[in-house]
Amino acid sequence: MSDHSPRFSRTSLPRVLAAGLVGSSLPLMAFVAAFVADKTGLMHLICPTGGLECLAPLALIAIGGGSAAAWPLLWLVRVRPAWAVALLGFVFNLILQSLVAQVIPSGLDSPMLFVNSALSLALAALIIRPRSRQPIST
Secondary structure, three states: OOOOOOOOOOOHHHHHHHHHHHHHHHHHHHHHHHHHHHHHOHHHHHOOOOOHHHHHHHHHHHHHHHHHHHHHHHHHOOOOOHHHHHHHHHHHHHHHHHHHHHHOOOHHHOOHHHHHHHHHHHHHHHHOOOOOOOOOOO
């Protein structure tokens, strides 16, 4: 049996908006985590030199950690399947942040972080829809 329901419907709008809201909160959580890591000395353990070579590992940790935090947050706001939306959102976020870093020199320290994170998870929620429950036919 195939599912002939429309891929994008009005019922998907709350899911997309909720995922975008979760996505827009991720950079703020990353900033708070970086502040705590700096004050506790954890940042020095991750990158003892403090040079520019530390940017890529710290960015990957921030995006990966944000995606790990997105999974339970998406689950709490009833975006299903939360794990798939978080995983695809991570990929989209990585691509968008890389593109912005190449096009806009100050893009990684601007409001574009919040916009890109929101767009990444919203797009993932739009693409991945929850599995519909099919009645068992006899």
